[in-house]
Amino acid sequence: MTTSEHPETVWPWIVMAIAGFQTFAASMTVSPDAVQGQLSRIMYVHVPSAWLAYLAFGVTMVASAMYLWRKDLKWDRRALASAEIGVVFTGLAIGLGMIWAKPTWGVWWTWDSRLTLTAIMFFVYLGYLALRRTTDNLAVRAQRAAILGVVAAVQIPLVHFSVVWWRGLHQAPSLVKPEGPEMDTAIVLTLLFAVANFTAMYVAMMFKRIELASLDDDVLINEQTSSGPVAGAAVTTPELGGDGT
Numbered sequence: 001m002t003t004s005e006h007p008e009t010v011w012p013w014i015v016m017a018i019a020g021f022q023t024f025a026a027s028m029t030v031s032p033d034a035v036q037g038q039l040s041r042i043m044y045v046h047v048p049s050a051w052l053a054y055l056a057f058g059v060t061m062v063a064s065a066m067y068l069w070r071k072d073l074k075w076d077r078r079a080l081a082s083a084e085i086g087v088v089f090t091g092l093a094i095g096l097g098m099i100w101a102k103p104t105w106g107v108w109w110t111w112d113s114r115l116t117l118t119a120i121m122f123f124v125y126l127g128y129l130a131l132r133r134t135t136d137n138l139a140v141r142a143q144r145a146a147i148l149g150v151v152a153a154v155q156i157p158l159v160h161f162s163v164v165w166w167r168g169l170h171q172a173p174s175l176v177k178p179e180g181p182e183m184d185t186a187i188v189l190t191l192l193f194a195v196a197n198f199t200a201m202y203v204a205m206m207f208k209r210i211e212l213a214s215l216d217d218d219v220l221i222n223e224q225t226s227s228g229p230v231a232g233a234a235v236t237t238p239e240l241g242g243d244g245t
Helices: 011-029 038-070 071-103 113-131 138-165 185-226
Strands: none
Touching: 011 038, 011 185, 038 071, 038 113, 038 138, 038 185, 071 113, 071 138, 071 185, 113 138, 113 185
């Protein structure tokens, strides 16, 4: 099987590489924030990562609802793929936030409402992924996961609006505001460029993860429906000769 015969398996890697490089290049060339200095460059990965968490878990909710309606496993695979990507980028957002917090707040972690709710969301979706491993029955697994995938999405608005509803150390929204962003135009454009690149990365990752999930399901179905010989069936009792050897 050559790459030229299946070009659809290659383009996601190219998209991810280009999007990652563009984000890095843009974040390193824009002028640093006047107050935070070089530390502000973390924002160009931290904010897009948080956005992808919202996007991914939102897609998981929609795909889960579609599975409950259609009972089509393709929606279950989409929900799984998006949830895994969301967990990765939620973890990245939390990790980068901690790196930013240490020099800014003086601590790696504080039980601020945004941080606490984000951590809870992270572990809930880890639980979602763990739930999927409790059975090999595809229909049962998809049903259980779909219910949790829909219910868990209530956390998305809680996390996003937590800095408005409960004021804490985490800064309030500074980009999406009725009166407009409070940041320099160059910083805003670079941040939006990074968000667009991360969104492209998400689409590419979804394509590859759904492809893998489909292969996993095919293997599982083949194992459960295979009528081939039982392992060890080829082993027979040795025949003894007339002299007992």
